[in-house]
Amino acid sequence: MYPFHWVPAAGQRHASLAEKAVGCAYPSGTELETLCQQVVSADNSELAWLWGTCVECNREARRLAGVEP
Template sequence: MRPFRWLPHDGRRHAVNADLVALEQAATLCGVELVVPAARPTKLEWCWPTCSDCDAAWRAAEGILPFPRQEGAASGSRGVRSKTAQHQV
């Protein structure tokens, strides 16, 4: 199981600890205090933009490269290179 999950809150999707339950008070990875809602988020709320600070903290904790990736960076966390890059080595 992954240590974090995403939760829409205040116009953004934030990362929170995966083991939080409804009505529990917590902080997102970016430090925003919230109470986990009892109702499931709506489809529209899942379309809210991702909090960039939560995304950066989540990626660092999971060992995933930052987004957007810099030109020439390996794609994904597995270090897979494009066929073009492989032929240039």
């Protein structure tokens, strides 16, 4: 289990260390800080999960997961 969670917001799939209120996704409208240092509003719609991954969040997530040094 990694300390971050993926969250679609602002047109990209970001990752965040914010605690989740319920279930396995942040409810739409949840304000949270992403790994790329942006404050975004989560979009939990089905379409949002098809957005591209944020490059900076992906890099930071891989670092947190220990995949890369």
